[in-house]
Amino acid sequence: DSGVTQTPKHLITATGQRVTLRCSPRSGDLSVYWYQQSLDQGLQFLIQYYNGEERAKGNILERFSAQQFPDLHSELNLSSLELGDSALYFCASSVGTANYEQYFGPGTRLTVT
């Protein structure tokens, strides 16, 4: 158990819908990262937050957004969902903003039908 929690574990929704994925980092970690894992693209970095502020953006679509709240939990919002958005979404956390190993949550499996 990494100490990073993600809810829900599974999510099934229809195209065009909007969903919110939630992540709670390890105690004491200030950075939260979101990743998407799909069969064709592999593991891709989406976005990083540090202590409530956005720090880095990767291959995140405009339909996707995230935020980190004062209690340090984070939410990833996915809207206007398409079939291709079906994937495993991982949250990871680390102590600081750089040079630290990241600890991953168990992931949320999103299926868009």
Next chain:
Amino acid sequence: AQSVTQPDIHITVSEGASLELRCNYSYGATPYLFWYVQSPGQGLQLLLKYFSGDTLVQGIKGFEAEFKRSQSSFNLRKPSVHWSDAAEYFCAVGAVEYSGAGSYQLTFGKGTKLSVIP
């Protein structure tokens, strides 16, 4: 931009045999290197990391990896594989971006799936 190549998509070994999983990276500065393992339906677990210093690093579950700067490689090894090691293994490089507020990204390879024959 940094990149990671894991040349082997799938490797099968017999239980008790030795294992080496290959990883090559591309990064302009001294890299921060990691190996993660993902069991089916699970998240990623950190096996080991290299930040600096001794180029041979020890990790959990009996794994080790060697950083070779001249070959831009960070191969993962285990002297004797157990059936429970069957999983997918990911190599990653961490890159620090100092512009602006500073940020840090992990770039992952495509993974190597390990099957173990009892």
